[in-house]
Amino acid sequence: MGQTRRDVLRRRRTLLAIAAAAGGLLACGDERAAQVPADGQARPLVVVSVLPQAWFVDRIAEGGVRVVVMIPPGADPATLSPGFAELRSLAEAALYVKLGHPAFPFERAWLEKMISANEALRVLDLSQGIETVPDDPHYWVSPRHAHAIAAALASALAEILPASRARIDANRRRLDAEIDAVDNALREQLEGRAGRRFLVFHPAWGYLAREYGLTQVAIERGGKSPGARALARRIEWARQTGVEIVFSQPQGDDSAAEVIAAEIGARVEVLDPLAYDWAANLREVGPALAEGLVP
Numbered sequence: 001m002g003q004t005r006r007d008v009l010r011r012r013r014t015l016l017a018i019a020a021a022a023g024g025l026l027a028c029g030d031e032r033a034a035q036v037p038a039d040g041q042a043r044p045l046v047v048v049s050v051l052p053q054a055w056f057v058d059r060i061a062e063g064g065v066r067v068v069v070m071i072p073p074g075a076d077p078a079t080l081s082p083g084f085a086e087l088r089s090l091a092e093a094a095l096y097v098k099l100g101h102p103a104f105p106f107e108r109a110w111l112e113k114m115i116s117a118n119e120a121l122r123v124l125d126l127s128q129g130i131e132t133v134p135d136d137p138h139y140w141v142s143p144r145h146a147h148a149i150a151a152a153l154a155s156a157l158a159e160i161l162p163a164s165r166a167r168i169d170a171n172r173r174r175l176d177a178e179i180d181a182v183d184n185a186l187r188e189q190l191e192g193r194a195g196r197r198f199l200v201f202h203p204a205w206g207y208l209a210r211e212y213g214l215t216q217v218a219i220e221r222g223g224k225s226p227g228a229r230a231l232a233r234r235i236e237w238a239r240q241t242g243v244e245i246v247f248s249q250p251q252g253d254d255s256a257a258e259v260i261a262a263e264i265g266a267r268v269e270v271l272d273p274l275a276y277d278w279a280a281n282l283r284e285v286g287p288a289l290a291e292g293l294v295p
Contacts, residue, residue, distance in 0.1 A: 043063075043064060043065050043066050044064075044065050044066070044093075044094035044095065044160045044161065045065065045066045045067075045068065045089060045092055045093045045094055045095075046061070046065045046066065046067050046068070046093065046094065046095045046096075046097065046157075046160075047067075047068045047069075047070065047086075047089055047090055047093045047095070047096045047097070048067060048068070048069055048070065048096075048097040049069075049070050049071060049077075049097070049098055049099050049104070049106060049107060050069065050070075050071050050077070050099065050140075050274055051069055051071070051073065051274055051275065051276040052140050052273075052274065052275065052276065052278045052281075053069075053097050053099075053126070053140070053149075054067045054069050054276060055276050055277055055278045055279075056146075056149055056150060056153055056175070056278065057097065057153060057157070059150075059171060059174075059175045059178075060150065060153050060154050060157055060168055060171045060172055060175060061157050061161065061164075061168065061171075062167065062171050064157070064161050064164050064167075064168075065094075065095075065157065065160070065161065068086065068089040068093070070082060070086050070106065071106060071274070073274075073276070074250055074251065075251065076251045076252045077104065077105050077106040077251070078105040078106075078223060078252065080106055081109075081110065082110055082114060086114075087114065087117070090114050090115060090117060090118055090121070091117050091118050092118070093118060093121055094120075094121070094122065094160045095121070095122045095123075095124060095156060095157075095160055096114075096115055096121055096122070096123045096124070097124045097126060097153065097156070098111060098123060098124065098125055098126065099126060099127060099137050099139075099140075100125035100126055100127030100128065101127050101132055101136075101137030101139070103134065103135045103136065103137050103223075104137035105223070122156065122159070122160070124152060124153070124156045126140075126148075126149050126152055126153075127139065128152070129148055129152075130145050130148055133206055133207065133210075135203070135221075135222060135223075136203055136204070136206045136207070138204045138205070138206070138207060138273050139207050140207075140273075140278065141204070141205060141207050141208045141273055141282070141285075142207035142208055142210070142211050143179050143180075143182055143183035143186065143211065143282070144183075144211055145207060146179045146182075146278065147176060147179055150172055150175050150176060150179065151172070153172075154168050154169065154171075154172035178279055179279075181279075182278075182279050182282050182283060185282075185283055185286060186208075186212060186282065186286045187212065189286035189287050189289075189290050190212045190214070190286060190289065190290055193212075193213075193214065193290060193293050194212070194213030194214070195213060195214075195215075196214055196215070196293035196294060196295060197214065197215040197216070197217050197241070197293065197294055197295070198214065198215075198216060198217065198245075198247060198289055198292045198293050198294070199217050199219070199234075199238055199243050199245070199246050199247065199260075199292070199294075200216055200217070200218050200219065200246075200247040200248075200271075201218070201219045201220055201246065201247065201248045201249070201254045201256060201257035202218065202219075202220050202248075202249055202251075202252060202254075203216055203218035203220065203221070204249060204271075204273040205247075205271070205273065205285075205289070208282075208285070208289075214289070214293065217234075217237070219231070219234055219246075219256050219257060219260065220256070225253070225255075225256050226256060231256060231259070231260070234260060235259075235260050235263045235264060238260055238263075238264050238266070239263070239264045241294040241295060242294055242295075243264060243266055243292075243294050244266050244267070244292065244294075245266055245267055245268075245269045245288075245291060245292035246260055246261045246266050246267070246268050246269070247268075247269050247270075247271050247288075247289075247292060248268050248269070248270055248271070249270060249271055249272055249273060249274075250270060250272050250274075251272075251274060254268070269288055269292065271284075271285055271288060271289075
């Protein structure tokens with residue numbers, strides 16, 4: 001499962017990057033074609049921070065809006081700055097969907113500056129009503145929170161697409177059923193493993209862990225790689241508990257994960273919390289985590 005899975009994930013990220021680039025060319029290269037589809041009705045522009053948000057919008061709006069993602073596949077939210085095309089999109093957008101977590105570096109650094117250019121822009125904060133954790137903005141990986149995300153998006157999209165309210169409601173119900181199916185699959189994959197732990201480089205899976213009674217042990221803390229002593233403690237803990245998999249992600253520097261894996265004879269497994277297809281991604285994350293759990 002190790003190297004083969006990493007190859008599959010790399011190919012998937014490449015295809016997503018190509019698709020995102022093609023979408024960007026359509027939106028920025030031929031603005032008129034992007035705005036007026038075959039039915040002659042202009043589609044509002046919705047801007048989101050990360051790819052999983054775009055997936056939820058696409059499932060609920062079902063082609064009724066255009067979507068621009070501020071952080072493209074593979075980019076690191078901690079270091080990315082918006083380009084001209086993204087800023088131009090915000091100037092004409094009808095809705096900005098933000099994560100709203102104070103620890104999300106991209107929004108913390110850029111959001112207020114970006115949205116100030118469009119006084120008519122509606123801003124939806126998806127974190128409202130969600131029990132977030134300090135220093136971890138990845139709440140969308142939780143199926144329970146995914147239901148809240150779907151509800152908030154359906155309401156906001158119905159406001160900018162009032163003629164499509166019935167279709168949006170129906171799509172939201174279908175999405176809720178899909179989220180439930182993912183939740184059931186995860187519960188089956190992780191059955192009997194409550195109380196176990198897994199080792200990750202970046203703490204991106206804490207909300208999912210909390211939902212299924214697991215504990216995430218992170219190498220990185222507060223957005224910083226560990227010092228020599230902390231890294232040595234992690235290595236000793238991983239060796240004593242029999243860790244065989246260190247989970248990493250495509251964004252950022254994961255050299256510490258490689259060091260720990262080499263020291264204890266484990267392998268590094270790539271999981272992407274920012275993958276576009278939320279449902280398909282979590283269906284792969286479940287069995288991967290199950291394999292990497294330790295007492």
